[in-house]
Amino acid sequence: MLFSVETLLLCLAELSQPIPLPSPEPQRCDTEPLQRRKRMDLCVLTFVERLQQYYRTRVCLSAEEVSVSQQRALEIATEIQAFLHSKHPDMPLGDMTLAGSLLDDLQVVKADHTCLIVPLQLESSLWTPIAGEDTFLGHPQYCMVRRENLEYFPRGRSYWDRHLLGGYLSSRLVSEQLGKTVMESMNWPLLTGTLECEVRPVLGSPELKLEIQGLTKSSYDSGESFYITVLPTVRLGEMTLTAQREITGSFDYVWYQSLYTSETARLAALDKADSGVRRKCLKTLKAVCRNCPSLRKLNGSHLSNVILHMSEKETDWSESAFADRFQQAVTELIGYLEMGILPSYFKPNVSLFQGFTEDDIDEMGFMLYCAVTEPEILLI
Missing domain, CATH: 1.10.1410.40 (Poly(a)-polymerase, middle domain)
Known part of the structure; x- marks a missing residue:
């Protein structure tokens, strides 16, 4: 079939018009999950590089975070020590110190816990540590503290005699006394106002533990908490023993020998x-x-x-x-x-x-x- 000249001209005119391009899709927001992006980042690095990157970005704490956490914990420890001395002036205690991974540059991911060592001062002539291997439990880290020379120095000579149980210093009784004094008697709302962070005891826990919120503005906004575990501690000879009932359980006279x-x-x-x-x-x-x-x-x-x-x-x-x-x-x-x-x-x-x-x-x-x-x- 032959086309007329008019038809051909019309077709050429139509062909000369620009072909409309498909309208672009609206640009989507970057909604790719964070985990997927992390996987993609890891794919372009060697394992050695990935491990070093992980250490720098996911393991180490900032110097500011560590400093703020240590300073707040130290302030709270100072308040606790002063309160104990005023409440029980006859209780023989040594200087309290902070301890644990936060102090040893071994805490990771975030600064969220430390320990407060409360050293009990025991007379070396009246108290003897019994190694765990030598107790009826036979557990090398479950030790006992025996009262000695009762015939020459009767019960009552040592302040800690009031915590005796079957001739041994009871970790439970010591923890209970400190718990009642520190956890139940201190004016935590007043301390919260003084330190500009919320401090409260963790109730219902076998540990003597304090929860602190608002160490920094970012931690307050995120609801993250910092914890201080109070550890009654006995040092006799080369042995350091702590009252940790969350570990030793129902053995009221057992002290834990931590190897940390x-x-x-x-x-x-x-x-x-x-x-x-x-x-x-x-x-x-x-x-x-x-x-x-x-x-x-x-x-x-x-x-x-x-x-x-x-x-x-x-x-x-x-x-x-x-x-x-x-x-x-x-x-x-x-x-x-x-x-x-x-x-x-x-x-x-x-x-x-x-x-x-x-x-x-x-x-x-x-x-x-x-x-x-x-x-x-x-x-x-």
Whole structure:
């Protein structure tokens, strides 16, 4: 079929018109979840770089955050000490001090807790610490404090005789007295107004614990809390014992021998000797376990002991070996979980996994096993 000249001209005119482009879709807001962006960021880095980035951005606390937390905790400790001295002037107590990971540069993710050591002054001639191995419980960390020389120095000679239970100093009775004085008698609303942060006792807990809100404006807005655990402490000879009923349970006369100070000092000494990264590795593992729900039951004591055991056979703890030691620690943890036993470095007869159920061990083991081939999953 032939087209007329008019038809051809009309077609050419239509073809000469610009073809309309499809209207662009309205630009969408960046609603990509934060977790997905983190995964994409991790994909462009080597594992060594990812681990270093994780340490800088997710593990370490800012100097300002640590300073503010320590200062507020110290102010509260000063108020508690002054109140105790005024309420019980005859109670022989030493100077109270703050202690724990916040003071030792081992706290990670956020500054949210510390301990207040309340030292009981006991007469060394009247009181003797009994090592856990020598008690009927046979637990190396469950110790007792026995009253001596009652025939020559009868009951009442020592202030602490009022807390005797069956011839032994009762951690429960000591905790109860301090609890009634500090938790129930102090004027917390007045202290809140003085310190410009909200301070209140945590009721219904076996621990003597205080909750502080509003250390900083950001923490107040986010509802984050800072906790101070009050620890009655006995030092006799080379033994340091604390009243921690949340650990010792229903044994009213048992005192807990914490190994935290020994473990921390040993790690620091080893790192100082070879400029090592044991503490850096420990802090990174602590942050990983804190951020991963499946691993939250692994605490600083578990991880410190894994690294201490590793240090017995591993010599290279240089900065360049940081990623290797981190992955090695994951592998070592899997081995201990498979055995169901993690021996304490300083008391090998103690398994630090006691109290874990089979389900706990399976859950942690599975997560760590997956991380052997894909370690990046621990850094998300």
